[in-house]
Amino acid sequence: MTEKRKEKLFLQGNEAVVLGALQAKIGLYTGYPITPASEIMHGIARTEVPFFQAEDEIAAILSLYGASMTGAKAMTATSGPGFNLMQEGIGFGHRTEIPAVIIDVQRVGPGTGMPTRASQGDIFASCVGSAGDFFPIVFSPNSPQEAYEFTIHSFNAAEESLSPVIMLLDAYIGHGYETVMKKEIPLKTRKQFLTKTRHFTSLVAEDGIPKTTDRLAYRRVTKRLKEKQLSVAKHYNFYDYHENKKSDTLVISFGSLSRAVAAFKDKFSLFRPIRLFPIIEQLKTISKKYKKIIVAEMNEGQYATLLESFLKREVKRVPITGGEIRLAEVRKALLK
Amino acid sequence: MKTEDYKRKEVRIRWCDGCGLYMIYNAVCAELAELNFPKKDTYVISGIGCAGRSSGYFDVNSLQALHGRTIPVAVGIKEVKPHAKAIVFSGDGDLLAIGLNHLLHASRRNDDIKVFCSNNEVYAMTGGQRAPTTPIKRVTTTSPYGNQEPMINIKDIILSHNNFFARSSTAFPDHLTRCVKEAMKHKGFSFVDIKSQCPVNVGRKLGMDVAKMLKWYKERFKIKENVKDLKEDELGIIKR
Ligand SMILES: Cc1ncc(C[n+]2csc(CCOP(=O)(O)OP(=O)(O)O)c2C)c(N)n1
Numbered sequence: 001m002t003e004k005r006k007e008k009l010f011l012q013g014n015e016a017v018v019l020g021a022l023q024a025k026i027g028l029y030t031g032y033p034i035t036p037a038s039e040i041m042h043g044i045a046r047t048e049v050p051f052f053q054a055e056d057e058i059a060a061i062l063s064l065y066g067a068s069m070t071g072a073k074a075m076t077a078t079s080g081p082g083f084n085l086m087q088e089g090i091g092f093g094h095r096t097e098i099p100a101v102i103i104d105v106q107r108v109g110p111g112t113g114m115p116t117r118a119s120q121g122d123i124f125a126s127c128v129g130s131a132g133d134f135f136p137i138v139f140s141p142n143s144p145q146e147a148y149e150f151t152i153h154s155f156n157a158a159e160e161s162l163s164p165v166i167m168l169l170d171a172y173i174g175h176g177y178e179t180v181m182k183k184e185i186p187l188k189t190r191k192q193f194l195t196k197t198r199h200f201t202s203l204v205a206e207d208g209i210p211k212t213t214d215r216l217a218y219r220r221v222t223k224r225l226k227e228k229q230l231s232v233a234k235h236y237n238f239y240d241y242h243e244n245k246k247s248d249t250l251v252i253s254f255g256s257l258s259r260a261v262a263a264f265k266d267k268f269s270l271f272r273p274i275r276l277f278p279i280i281e282q283l284k285t286i287s288k289k290y291k292k293i294i295v296a297e298m299n300e301g302q303y304a305t306l307l308e309s310f311l312k313r314e315v316k317r318v319p320i321t322g323g324e325i326r327l328a329e330v331r332k333a334l335l336k
Numbered sequence: 337m338k339t340e341d342y343k344r345k346e347v348r349i350r351w352c353d354g355c356g357l358y359m360i361y362n363a364v365c366a367e368l369a370e371l372n373f374p375k376k377d378t379y380v381i382s383g384i385g386c387a388g389r390s391s392g393y394f395d396v397n398s399l400q401a402l403h404g405r406t407i408p409v410a411v412g413i414k415e416v417k418p419h420a421k422a423i424v425f426s427g428d429g430d431l432l433a434i435g436l437n438h439l440l441h442a443s444r445r446n447d448d449i450k451v452f453c454s455n456n457e458v459y460a461m462t463g464g465q466r467a468p469t470t471p472i473k474r475v476t477t478t479s480p481y482g483n484q485e486p487m488i489n490i491k492d493i494i495l496s497h498n499n500f501f502a503r504s505s506t507a508f509p510d511h512l513t514r515c516v517k518e519a520m521k522h523k524g525f526s527f528v529d530i531k532s533q534c535p536v537n538v539g540r541k542l543g544m545d546v547a548k549m550l551k552w553y554k555e556r557f558k559i560k561e562n563v564k565d566l567k568e569d570e571l572g573i574i575k576r
Contacts, residue, residue: 028412050415052415054408055438056437059405059407059437059441061408062401062405063408064412065399065409066381066399066408067413067415069397069409070379070397072416074416089402089405092401096399197344197397199392199399201391202400202402209347210392
């Protein structure tokens with residue numbers, strides 16, 4: 001085999017995540033079986049990477065922080081029901097400032113829903129599911145290639161921001177096979193994490209000293225965390241914008257649905273955020289050019305709701321739900 | 337190193353006067369000093385509650401987890417740093433109610449984690465509610481007419497996996513020190529159930545101050561040596 005051919009692989013999205021994690025130098029993988037994410041765990045289990053099959057998803061996410069507090073890079077993957085259980089760990093990670101990567105291969109929920117079918121129903125859960133204020137970085141790739149690359153970006157963003165970074169896939173991308181080209185992406189590593197003894201706590205604290213009744217300390221800490229997340233996010237300003245001069249409508253879509261929406265680039269201008277949160281700042285200026293904004297997503301309008309408050313204007317919702325994408329239905333919904 | 341070297345100086349300890357947690361904390365620090373264990377390889381993980389504050393008082397690497405989630409954190413540490421000492425120091429509610437699933441599976445897997453359970457037989461931090469460790473007939477804020485639920489038998493759970501189990505009490509400091517030492521020495525999962533006085537949320541309700549509580553504990557608990565099993569109010573070490 002020539003070197004070139006070795007770099008080109010045929011993988012499903014979940015396998016691509018494993019490839020990315022290995023390239024990012026993952027130190028611990030933890031998880032609990034769930035469709036459609038399990039192949040990530042199967043893939044890791046066949047490598048030398050330390051692997052913990054946890055008793056539940058709460059243990060899975062909390063054990064990431066144990067590994068990560070020692071300096072190791074750690075990742076878990078799950079789907080809706082497990083993502084629900086992980087929620088307490090997400091806010092916790094933001095407040096203790098310990099990096100981790102969480103992959104949610106979305107399926108149709110809530111509850112057990114449609115376990116093998118794709119959805120984008122965890123948009124709210126990825127950014128407001130944990131109690132209190134926190135400012136997550138969330139990616140939504142739309143192919144196995146991007147699943148591979150954004151696994152590495154997720155690790156990098158986690159290392160830079162010292163926070164749990166979320167990557168949303170869905171059953172289409174997780175299970176779908178495509179060509180994946182290996183790529184060099186510089187790795188980021190946190191600095192000076194455990195040089196001396198350190199106390200991590202999710203209590204409101206400064207320098208490890210709890211300040212649980214000090215409102216000004218709370219505000220200082222929250223402001224610092226918010227600014228940190230926003231400034232790190234700027235290094236991951238990933239989006240696609242396809243301008244169609246003939247159209248006064250901007251269609252926003254992401255993840256697997258954006259692949260179907262791409263078929264309508266002759267009719268509309270298209271915007272695809274790969275970083276869902278913090279919402280891409282450029283969208284404010286881009287959106288001003290359009291009379292109409294449509295948000296197509298595989299839920300009842302979760303991203304649309306958040307975009308409305310971000311853009312301070314109304315957007316049209318195009319929900320493509322029920323776990324399947326049919327081009328004819330997408331066309332009808334967009335042109336309606 | 338000295339006991340004091342393992343104590344964090346820059347924080348004020350917030351436990352009530354007369355609380356048994358001081359003694360458990362001292363015993364663990366003393367044993368770390370005795371072992372001369374390098375600070376950088378020592379991890380203390382606590383959960384939420386009065387006992388949950390403990391990790392912030394150690395001058396080692398430490399983390400205060402969420403309620404009940406100490407053990408998964410310790411597992412994560414051991415996965416990537418097998419030579420590290422992972423110490424879990426938490427309350428009975430934290431470990432045996434909300435955290436029981438994690439404890440059970442860590443015991444089943446025989447993870448090399450040292451668990452010190454401060455057992456005051458209630459949820460103290462939140463106001464003295466009934467816990468899975470509350471004895472029958474005990475009056476608490478959620479069992480005002482006396483508790484009718486049997487208490488959890490954590491000893492048999494741990495022993496069913498042939499792991500190290502010890503029961504001690506803050507009323508018997510020498511015994512406590514010995515149990516901490518043996519648990520630290522043990523290779524594999526070890527659990528020390530430490531009956532500890534809470535003068536505020538238990539004592540006050542029962543009309544006892546610290547001195548009375550300790551006297552009551554001294555009468556109530558009996559130390560047993562070289563035994564294969566322990567009855568409810570017996571203290572001792574079981575290694576299988
Ligand atoms: C998920 C969650 N539920 C409830 C609480 C409230 N809470 C704080 S401390 C505590 C009880 C702790 O009891 P125990 O572990 O026995 O420790 P103690 O305070 O007695 O030392 C509870 C229920 C919480 N912090 N988190």
